[in-house]
Amino acid sequence: MKLIVAIIKPFKLDEVREALTALGIQGMTVTEVKGHGRQKGQTEIYRGAEYAVNFLPKIKIEVAASGDLADKVVEAISAAAKTGQIGDGKIFVLPVDQVLRIRTGEKDVDAI
Amino acid sequence: MKLIVAIIKPFKLDEVREALTALGIQGMTVTEVKGHGRQKGQTEIYRGAEYAVNFLPKIKIEVAASGDLADKVVEAISAAAKTGQIGDGKIFVLPVDQVLRIRTGEKDVDAI
Amino acid sequence: MKLIVAIIKPFKLDEVREALTALGIQGMTVTEVKGHGRQKGQTEIYRGAEYAVNFLPKIKIEVAASGDLADKVVEAISAAAKTGQIGDGKIFVLPVDQVLRIRTGEKDVDAI
């Protein structure tokens, strides 16, 4: 079992969701986050003072998947989220010891 | 050391917190997230246009616990968060290499 | 590859960011979370009713780093985030199987 964690540009969320659905994956959890990286924010000007914007809005998607599917999930996300421009984001794959569906008590692959 | 990550229905947060406290666990971190899964959102109607609501509000709870306690934590959360209806959520158990309490520098089990 | 997850006090974010930059790390992802732990919230009074505030605002920082760098990252964060007072937060180090930069398809250490 793997947990695929992807940081993407916010406006790509719908495309990524559709790409995952196309893979037969419907479960995912989404968080609004702020990212710091190579991509720099616009400088904001407020009444004569300039401020560097250090953090940019990003979306974090978490998807649990069986080990076999994990690579396909990574591929699908990276294809859908790519614009080729700086700031597209990262994907992290984490090992998972156990998954449980609260409603039924099902475990691991059945629980996803 | 394990990190237990649970996605639950928002209104179950207080019950889950109490269940964990009963286990002697007081540390946890909570995030507002949005979930996509089998449970479907209501269709929203706005001036004649209908939109499927793709993401539903969920709560993510993260609890670090020693390996021995991890199973009890999973059980406690799943018992408290269960309504038996679709959308109750998932629990993921992740391995953790190290835990540190910033204030004291204590490590691992002592740090929780 | 490791994922360092730190829960810190919100007003320490800028110092932590600078500490990481000093280490040569510029990528990180930040989430607003709420924490429950030894530190207790102020009791809020609203028209005669008192309520315990169960959750306090915290910031979660996630940084992916190569295994070698991981310890330095943990140190840097814990030094910068420390006030010595209760509620300073925790750091968790998680193993990561794979990292991918979406823009270029680079993997693992190159992707950070």
Add this chain to the structure above:
Amino acid sequence: MGTAFADTAPTLNSGDTAWMLTSTALVLMMTIPGVALFYGGMVRKKNVVTMAAQTFMICCLVTVLWTIIGYSLAFRDGGSMQAYIGGLDRLFLVGLDATSLSGTIPESLFMVFQMTFAIITLALIIGAFADRVKFGSLVAFITLWLIFIYAPIAHWVWGGGFLGGLGVLDYAGGTVVHINAGIAGLVGCLVLGPRKGFGHENMAPHNVLLTMIGAALLWVGWFGFNAGSALSAGTGAAMAMVVTQIATGMAALAWMTAEWVIHKKPTLLGLCSGAVAGLVAITPAAGFVDPVGALWIGLLAGLICFWGATSLKKALGYDDSLDVFGVHGIGGIVGAILTGVFASTAIGGKSGGLEGNWGQVIIQIEGVAATLIWSGVGTFVLLMIVKAIFGLRVSPQEEVEGLDISLHGETIQ
């Protein structure tokens, strides 16, 4: 009064009319957006749309009901029943033509000014029902309450009924509007029962800034309410505005100071609550007391309502969610009684206790009592009827989820 040119047969005075047109706009603004924001800011975020929707619906519904029957029942001659209720000759406002006057202003203007009073009275009540009442049941309750509670009591005091006859002093509606709404709220919250989680969940206001906007618009609009009740633009209106301003400022400072001393922090919610308490208490007194009287009324209203909305409510354990009784009920009673104490002949031609006429205080208490009884009992009966037919409370699931999404399908981002 009003102009130097008024002669025996009243003619239309354009200055008085200008002020009453303005006052009507101001009093409407008190309810929308005033009360909608004042209450909306105080509830949890999942119920704010609901408070606004209820307020807006009430504004519209009372407008139509007042047109159809309310005005006629409250203000027209009731013949043999005149002591208790008005007549039916203005159903659908027939006969309200372009020429009929009411004093020096058009009757149509008097009618719509009074309409805005009926609107706000009914809107105030819902603060006690917050977060748990069914929308359809509220529609039914509002309809019945306007006809069976508001119209009669307005008639008793202002329409030629028995309370006016007794000599009860109520310049701008302390009894008709505030005590009336306050006791209805108290009965309502007892019948509905407390909100789920009351007493242990945090139910603090989700956005006290909205509450501040609401309180500020209430304050500004109250100039139309109190100074408009002069029905003319003269010295009476001016003095009513002056004492309204003074009592309100004083009451807000009093409430803020009390909580600063007791709870260690002065709050914006406290300032706003105190201001409204002062506005309520000065309402019956506005045309009768002088500035020093206003300072006293403000001070006492601020302190007593603070006690009502905190200690008293806590002691008795009812869940008057947004303190309709604690502020409007108690503030209204304080104001009614103090009007009897501070009335000054030099200001409004009526003397109060401090000028030796303590009998006025008794009369004031009679007015309070009549309102508490009719409105208290009547509200209970009407709620029972609505409960039997439609039920009153939403399901626990809907309550937890929030009424915004479950009843109205709308949320605030």
Add this chain to the structure above:
Amino acid sequence: MGTAFADTAPTLNSGDTAWMLTSTALVLMMTIPGVALFYGGMVRKKNVVTMAAQTFMICCLVTVLWTIIGYSLAFRDGGSMQAYIGGLDRLFLVGLDATSLSGTIPESLFMVFQMTFAIITLALIIGAFADRVKFGSLVAFITLWLIFIYAPIAHWVWGGGFLGGLGVLDYAGGTVVHINAGIAGLVGCLVLGPRKGFGHENMAPHNVLLTMIGAALLWVGWFGFNAGSALSAGTGAAMAMVVTQIATGMAALAWMTAEWVIHKKPTLLGLCSGAVAGLVAITPAAGFVDPVGALWIGLLAGLICFWGATSLKKALGYDDSLDVFGVHGIGGIVGAILTGVFASTAIGGKSGGLEGNWGQVIIQIEGVAATLIWSGVGTFVLLMIVKAIFGLRVSPQEEVEGLDISLHGETIQ
């Protein structure tokens, strides 16, 4: 009228002047913050600053343009062209001195009151352009539209032009303001094309509470708009206020009930939309109909505009983002025609269809048609000119990111 002392040569009446000063403030408040919030709450969160900035800019720009040329073109004598357009003798308001009167009020006051009407008309249009128009292009369009569309049509109806001469009844600007803005919005949204994601992305209002504040301030301010159009503080103003209140309440209830029945949930957005539909429809009728007429106008406006903003828009598939045509266009047409039906001699001295004068309905339709044609065609031509020179739409990237950050560099936390 106005006071008992008016004699043949009109002199300044302080009561009338007081009311018109107030009305001007009220109508300004309709646009800022009224329309800014009404529209701002309805867009997605990434575009709310933009709606407010556009509204505020329009308020300022039209103020300056009206001063320079608009007032003169709309209201001064146009000599041989008088049927179609006014003259140029008040460019930069020269000659508007401290003594010139317009009826019983200062001419300068009449000028600024009319300025606020021009402001709101142009502000209303942008609801149809929401989320995709370039800011600079909007500046150009507003400038041209004020001069070539608004000023002539205001002149036709109120400035001595041919529509007033025909006998078209338009008390407060149903034609000049609402139909005019409504058709311009429709043409605008067709020329601009739909928003990216229209029809499948969720574009529900991000904060309907802001929309409620806006709707409430529109309602309150509309008393200045309609009752102010009496240009005096007398029975005409009072009756205009009364029917405005009644039609608005009725229309909001009608819209709310329709969606309750059809979509199972009554919404705050529906209440607000219905209220605005009622305000629009009663605007031409305000000084001419009685309370029962107002109930009918409100009922029909609420139901027909509900249909326009939901079924009709859906059927035809255009993206009139905030329903400028559905509410202002259709509501204006409904109101114009029903004014011809319900006009009552007893109220405003003009008879309508129900009193046998069905010819008035024909005249009303002529007024509607003239406005639809001039404004519809003219708006199209002006948009094409602006498009050719500056372009109209932002880039897709800017549209996705939101106009707040991409055009104005500002966001709401």
Add this chain to the structure above:
Amino acid sequence: MGTAFADTAPTLNSGDTAWMLTSTALVLMMTIPGVALFYGGMVRKKNVVTMAAQTFMICCLVTVLWTIIGYSLAFRDGGSMQAYIGGLDRLFLVGLDATSLSGTIPESLFMVFQMTFAIITLALIIGAFADRVKFGSLVAFITLWLIFIYAPIAHWVWGGGFLGGLGVLDYAGGTVVHINAGIAGLVGCLVLGPRKGFGHENMAPHNVLLTMIGAALLWVGWFGFNAGSALSAGTGAAMAMVVTQIATGMAALAWMTAEWVIHKKPTLLGLCSGAVAGLVAITPAAGFVDPVGALWIGLLAGLICFWGATSLKKALGYDDSLDVFGVHGIGGIVGAILTGVFASTAIGGKSGGLEGNWGQVIIQIEGVAATLIWSGVGTFVLLMIVKAIFGLRVSPQEEVEGLDISLHGETIQ
């Protein structure tokens, strides 16, 4: 003036009274919710409740202080000290009975209208103290400042003191209100020192929409401020309203255009700031200049205040958090001087530089200088006293955490 019927002994005029009742409500609305929102939107989210609480507290505190002593000191006869300060015969407003007139309106109305001016002046100052002042210390400072700075300066200009005697033209309070508040803000921010993080942390407004609502209510309310300063409903009030509208629109466009050119983006904050700059600058000029003069005053005020709030502040490095000096101080000085330039005999009976009377400009500068000196020095002394007794700044920990939670225990969700 005011009506055609005024005779030698002034009698109450109901039209004038109606307008002044309305104006008082409008000016109160400028502060609550106007200034509370204008300032509240500009701070960071953790301090918004604090700005609103401070504003609301000031509104209440000044109300009570004005009742007790302020009005008497500012407006009553000071006997031998009359050139510098008023008398004490209206302490607690004794003697303000129902019949005393001030011109054609009740004296009580004049008193409360002036009270709203005192309120807003003190509320304006706190923009310079934002995010770091102790609440209790502010209470002390406000009390002292009202008595020792505001009351004397109001007396000098309007109460029969030496500046009015000199012939300084200040129609509605450019000197007394804006220059006075502006210089107090500048001194205050220098004494307090900059906010923690000033110059490198992002301190951009957390919600410019709130600021827009505030600016819009300031604009609308300013009609009461400027046109109300005519103290009657006649041609003077009308012309004051007209030039207020024109200068404001022009100034907002000027500021917006300047930042569009220089920073590449027009902002809503810029539009709002420019509008307030225009309102400030036209305040002393309102009853004296014509529409073309208003265009010039607006244009110059917009550009110069833009420079003041951006370049000048940056160059000098002080942290006038919300630009009280940059907008009110500089705008007030620009307006005072330009009043001396553009005053037109045809409008207000006074001639300015363009009509050959350049001496008026000198007199205007004398008025500015007197205010800058008394208010600047006095504010410094009062702040030092308060600092010695209570301290002025919150602890760094409280400042970082935000004053909302640390001082008031409230947060906005």
